[in-house]
Amino acid sequence: NINGERLWQSLMDLAQLGATPKGGVCRLALTDLDRAGRDLFVKWCEEAGCSITIDVIGNIFARRPGKDNSLPPIMTGSHIDTQPTGGKFDGCFGVMSGLEVIRTLNDHNIVTEAPIEVAVWTNEEGSRFAPCMMGSGVFIGKFDLEETYAIADYEGAKVGDELKRIGYLGQQQVPGHKVGAYFEAHIEQGPILENEEKTIGVVIGCLGQKWFDLTLKGVESHAGPTPMSLRKDALLGAAEVIQAVNRIALEHQPYACGTCGHIEAYPGSRNVIPGEVLVSIDFRHLEEDQLAHMISELEKVLEKLKTENGLELELKPTANFPALYFHDDCVNAVRTGAQRLGVPHMDIVSGAGHDAIFMAEVCPAGMIFVPCEDGISHNEIENADPEDLAVGCNVLLHAMLERSGV
Amino acid sequence: NINGERLWQSLMDLAQLGATPKGGVCRLALTDLDRAGRDLFVKWCEEAGCSITIDVIGNIFARRPGKDNSLPPIMTGSHIDTQPTGGKFDGCFGVMSGLEVIRTLNDHNIVTEAPIEVAVWTNEEGSRFAPCMMGSGVFIGKFDLEETYAIADYEGAKVGDELKRIGYLGQQQVPGHKVGAYFEAHIEQGPILENEEKTIGVVIGCLGQKWFDLTLKGVESHAGPTPMSLRKDALLGAAEVIQAVNRIALEHQPYACGTCGHIEAYPGSRNVIPGEVLVSIDFRHLEEDQLAHMISELEKVLEKLKTENGLELELKPTANFPALYFHDDCVNAVRTGAQRLGVPHMDIVSGAGHDAIFMAEVCPAGMIFVPCEDGISHNEIENADPEDLAVGCNVLLHAMLERSGV
Numbered sequence: 001n002i003n004g005e006r007l008w009q010s011l012m013d014l015a016q017l018g019a020t021p022k023g024g025v026c027r028l029a030l031t032d033l034d035r036a037g038r039d040l041f042v043k044w045c046e047e048a049g050c051s052i053t054i055d056v057i058g059n060i061f062a063r064r065p066g067k068d069n070s071l072p073p074i075m076t077g078s079h080i081d082t083q084p085t086g087g088k089f090d091g092c093f094g095v096m097s098g099l100e101v102i103r104t105l106n107d108h109n110i111v112t113e114a115p116i117e118v119a120v121w122t123n124e125e126g127s128r129f130a131p132c133m134m135g136s137g138v139f140i141g142k143f144d145l146e147e148t149y150a151i152a153d154y155e156g157a158k159v160g161d162e163l164k165r166i167g168y169l170g171q172q173q174v175p176g177h178k179v180g181a182y183f184e185a186h187i188e189q190g191p192i193l194e195n196e197e198k199t200i201g202v203v204i205g206c207l208g209q210k211w212f213d214l215t216l217k218g219v220e221s222h223a224g225p226t227p228m229s230l231r232k233d234a235l236l237g238a239a240e241v242i243q244a245v246n247r248i249a250l251e252h253q254p255y256a257c258g259t260c261g262h263i264e265a266y267p268g269s270r271n272v273i274p275g276e277v278l279v280s281i282d283f284r285h286l287e288e289d290q291l292a293h294m295i296s297e298l299e300k301v302l303e304k305l306k307t308e309n310g311l312e313l314e315l316k317p318t319a320n321f322p323a324l325y326f327h328d329d330c331v332n333a334v335r336t337g338a339q340r341l342g343v344p345h346m347d348i349v350s351g352a353g354h355d356a357i358f359m360a361e362v363c364p365a366g367m368i369f370v371p372c373e374d375g376i377s378h379n380e381i382e383n384a385d386p387e388d389l390a391v392g393c394n395v396l397l398h399a400m401l402e403r404s405g406v
Numbered sequence: 407n408i409n410g411e412r413l414w415q416s417l418m419d420l421a422q423l424g425a426t427p428k429g430g431v432c433r434l435a436l437t438d439l440d441r442a443g444r445d446l447f448v449k450w451c452e453e454a455g456c457s458i459t460i461d462v463i464g465n466i467f468a469r470r471p472g473k474d475n476s477l478p479p480i481m482t483g484s485h486i487d488t489q490p491t492g493g494k495f496d497g498c499f500g501v502m503s504g505l506e507v508i509r510t511l512n513d514h515n516i517v518t519e520a521p522i523e524v525a526v527w528t529n530e531e532g533s534r535f536a537p538c539m540m541g542s543g544v545f546i547g548k549f550d551l552e553e554t555y556a557i558a559d560y561e562g563a564k565v566g567d568e569l570k571r572i573g574y575l576g577q578q579q580v581p582g583h584k585v586g587a588y589f590e591a592h593i594e595q596g597p598i599l600e601n602e603e604k605t606i607g608v609v610i611g612c613l614g615q616k617w618f619d620l621t622l623k624g625v626e627s628h629a630g631p632t633p634m635s636l637r638k639d640a641l642l643g644a645a646e647v648i649q650a651v652n653r654i655a656l657e658h659q660p661y662a663c664g665t666c667g668h669i670e671a672y673p674g675s676r677n678v679i680p681g682e683v684l685v686s687i688d689f690r691h692l693e694e695d696q697l698a699h700m701i702s703e704l705e706k707v708l709e710k711l712k713t714e715n716g717l718e719l720e721l722k723p724t725a726n727f728p729a730l731y732f733h734d735d736c737v738n739a740v741r742t743g744a745q746r747l748g749v750p751h752m753d754i755v756s757g758a759g760h761d762a763i764f765m766a767e768v769c770p771a772g773m774i775f776v777p778c779e780d781g782i783s784h785n786e787i788e789n790a791d792p793e794d795l796a797v798g799c800n801v802l803l804h805a806m807l808e809r810s811g812v
């Protein structure tokens with residue numbers, strides 16, 4: 001069994017870096033705080049006897065040798081970057097659980113057949129730089145490296161430059177090394193396990209995601225003397241889009257989500273009709289055809305805004321993840337682990353994207369969910385129960401041992 | 407007659423300070439560029455033999471003595487601060503016209519009975535600091551000085567500190583000195599004169615204005631695993647408000663305007679449901695009871711967002727200007743001036759606020775409008791015809807001479 005207190009302490013120590021007054025964490029990808037978090041992880045892993053490799057997109061791999069090191073490693077991991085108002089557990093739980101698995105194997109002098117690896121993936125959140133799951137996407141060769149280096153945040157800073165700046169532009173090439181199987185432990189980030197009173201979610205699949213940045217162009221003009229009938233108000237158009245995104249998601253239940261998280265109106269003056277607005281759109285669904293239908297419904301609204309409201313529109317895709325079902329072997333390894341430990345569990349679908357989605361394209365992959373308080377994440381009040389986290393980490397240990405062999 | 411070429415040249419010289427690549431001007435109130443514009447105006451006025459006074463809110467008064475300096479001055483003026491994406495004429499036309507009137511009187515060695523003054527009012531735009539017409543509001547004692555000093559921009563910089571920083575915190579106390587009559591020349595900022603093919607708008611009144619900053623609070627949460635039915639999306643609420651503001655204005659025609667110019671969504675991440683949104687609201691109408699009715703309609707929408715969408719709302723007034731009709735004597739002086747010069751003119755209502763509105767509370771006041779291209783202002787492409795501007799300045803000269811006496 002893993003050491004639940006040690007796991008909790010590691011999570012709390014990591015949460016100091018970028019701690020916010022409201023009890024959350026702000027540690028955006030590739031900032032100085034991200035560097036500090038990475039440094040701490042590397043130090044802990046070296047102390048646990050691991051060797052460290054960093055690849056050209058800044059993913060960190062901490063490796064504990066097995067008996068047969070010609071076998072591809074059994075990998076676990078997640079991310080330590082957070083949302084601007086993120087919590088202590090999203091991502092960090094998966095990484096610290098991986099570390100705790102290694103520490104537990106050390107405690108018991110267990111040598112696995114295949115090596116064990118813990119990965120810290122770069123910019124999973126996609127908050128500072130879109131798309132999300134950037135590090136795993138580059139690792140599996142899904143994202144072009146040079147194009148990814150050129151992606152800028154809203155202030156213009158680029159991924160490649162920021163990687164170099166924080167000292168995490170590594171040597172290992174992409175696509176990366178072979179992996180035997182991949183597991184990821186994560187808080188659910190939704191309310192289902194809590195409502196159903198289950199400790200473990202056996203994740204069978206993930207919603208597909210399509211993200212866009214929509215730019216609406218009207219004519220900026222004076223809020224007083226410009227008659228209502230002559231206006232081309234870009235923010236009024238954006239309001240219609242925001243409502244449409246919500247309505248479309250409601251019309252495609254179950255499993256549909258539609259969110260506008262970011263908005264900028266230009267020039268942003270109280271008495272100027274906005275001439276240009278940027279708004280982000282995040283659509284999700286478990287069925288690909290439904291996701292496609294949601295987008296075609298959105299396009300109808302945009303067409304109307306063009307012809308009836310005289311706005312110019314540009315819809316730029318920023319992320320595109322297909323819906324996915326995880327590999328039976330890994331799903332079963334998680335379910336069996338939970339059964340052996342005798343903990344209440346249920347099958348569940350992930351609404352969030354995870355690096356496991358990309359890893360599933362190159363090896364068998366699976367995920368373990370634990371409840372989080374009120375289903376809230378991407379919020380400073382995100383919280384989880386230390387005992388649930390310990391159970392999740394134990395299930396991870398069992399699943400990894402089943403795949404790595406002892 | 408005034409010198410139209412000289413007037414145009416002054417406008418073009420002033421427009422260099424804060425010139426934008428698209429041909430507009432960005433010279434926000436109390437910035438370094440505002441200081442540079444003020445310095446240039448002061449230099450020109452001193453060269454024209456005027457004495458300069460600055461008051462405690464940074465209003466500048468350039469005075470040309472009359473025969474009887476015990477008489478209160480006949481004043482003209484406007485502002486030289488601009489919108490973030492403003493034009494060369496909004497405000498500056500009124501100030502440069504005042505200077506041109508003085509230069510013309512100098513050219514012809516005319517000494518008026520009462521002194522003549524040109525005012526540059528602080529922060530008329532209300533873009534960096536709300537409310538607009540701040541300088542004239544403090545001058546007439548409508549706004550409390552200490553409260554005004556404490557008003558901050560979106561970044562937290564305060565009016566009082568910024569006045570000191572740019573060296574325009576003057577000595578003259580408020581409420582300010584007596585004024586015999588006040589005229590203001592301005593571009594129309596709307597399409598009416600152009601459509602009606604008139605060169606001069608005899609401004610009979612101004613729309614009342616009510617501005618608010620609305621804060622909507624929901625619960626920020628993850629855009630994927632948070633079911634649509636459990637969301638409290640502050641941006642979705644803001645979208646309903648933006649549409650309601652537009653609809654309410656359409657329902658209160660004629661003379662009604664409703665605009666949301668500024669919006670901020672927090673935390674502003676693509677995959678986070680916004681937990682807090684700030685949106686500005688600008689309502690205008692010529693009839694006070696209609697304006698009040700527009701606000702009560704808005705309050706119904708807000709009530710619904712509270713009870714049905716579970717959002718917390720805070721509606722903070724940021725500006726409040728009553729609708730107003732100008733003094734008959736001044737309106738007639740403008741109309742007579744246009745008639746004597748034989749130029750096509752019409753009565754008109756101003757959709758924009760102007761310092762003349764506040765001055766109308768302490769002395770007879772009137773305004774002169776000239777057309778602007780396509781009725782567009784608060785936009786870098788704002789444009790006006792040099793000949794129209796010269797005619798407007800001539801009408802100002804005639805109106806001022808009528809009131810000051812020669």
Ligand SMILES: NC(=O)NCCC(=O)O
Nearest residue numbers: 124125132352353630677
């Ligand atoms: N797990 C998680 O929060 N991932 C971020 C990407 C997403 O928005 O789904």
Ligand SMILES: NC(=O)NCCC(=O)O
Nearest residue numbers: 224271530531538758759
């Ligand atoms: N004239 C002008 O643009 N004034 C700014 C205040 C307003 O929005 O009416």
